Amino acid sequence: MNLHKLILTNNACYRAGKTITPKGIMVHSTGANNPNLKRYVSPDDGLLGKNQYGNHWNQNTPDGRQVCVHGFIGQLVDGSIATYQTLPWNMRGWHCGSGAKGSGNDTHIGFEICEDGLTDASYFSAVYKEAVELCVYLCKQYGLTDKDIICHSEGAKLGIASNHGDVMHWFPKFGKTMDTFRTAVKVGLAVAETTAESDTPKRYYRVQIGAYSVKANADAMLSKVKAAGFTDAFVKYSE
Secondary structure, three states: OOEEEOOOOOOHHHHHOOEOOOOEEEEEEOOOOOOEHHHOOOOOOOOOOOOOOOOOOOOOOHHHOOOEOOEEEEEOOOOOEEEEEOOOOOEOOEOOOOEOOEOHHHOEEEEEEOOOOOOOHHHHHHHHHHHHHHHHHHHHHHOOOHHHEEEHHHHHHHOOOOOOOOOOOOHHHHOOOHHHHHHHHHHHHHHHHHHHHHHOOOOOOOOOOOOOOOHHHHHHHHHHHHHOOOOOOOOOOOO
C-alpha cells in the first residue's frame, strides 16, 4: 500500500470533531470519470498535482454538500496509485448518509476509490489491490475482520446508508464482487499474521534432567532419553 496522509482540516466534517469506535469499513467509489486524487485531495504536496478548478474536498462544504471520507484511493500526477488518509480513522465521517436503521457514519470507516471510465482493467486491478491492502491495514489496527467490510450498496440494504449502488456497478465488470474482495482481505490478514510470527525471534528453554558423579550413570540416562525420542539430549561435563 502506498499510504500518505493529508487531513482535510478545512472540511466542516473535520471541524465538527466527532469521534467513533470503528466497527466496520465501508467501501465507496466516486461515481465520476476522474481517477485523479487531486480532484478530491488538496493542497498539492508535490505528488498530487494542483487542482486548478478548486473543487477539492478540503473546504467547508465541497460542491455545497456535507461530505467527507476517511480516505481516497486513486492516481497521483505521475500515474502511480496511492491511498490518502483524509480524516483521522476514528473520526465520524460524512460518507454514507443514513437508512431506516441508522447511519454507518456512526460505526464505519469509509473510503472512496476514484473511478475512471470503468473500462480500464489495469487501473481497476491496481486500485482494487490498493483497497484490499488498506482494509488489511485497518482491520489489523482496529481488530476487525473481513466480515466487517461492506460497500455502500450493501450498507443501503442493511438500512444504514443512503440508496447508492457503489461499488457493485463497477466490480462485476472485472469479475469481482464484495465477496471476492472480502476473501482477498481475509487472505491478506492471514499472510500478515504468518509474517509477524516468522519475524518473532524464537526462544529455547533447556531442561536438565540429572547430574551424575559417575560417567557410566550419565551415559545410561542419556541412552534412555534418546530411546524415548529426545535425540538432541547430550552429556555435558562441568568443572
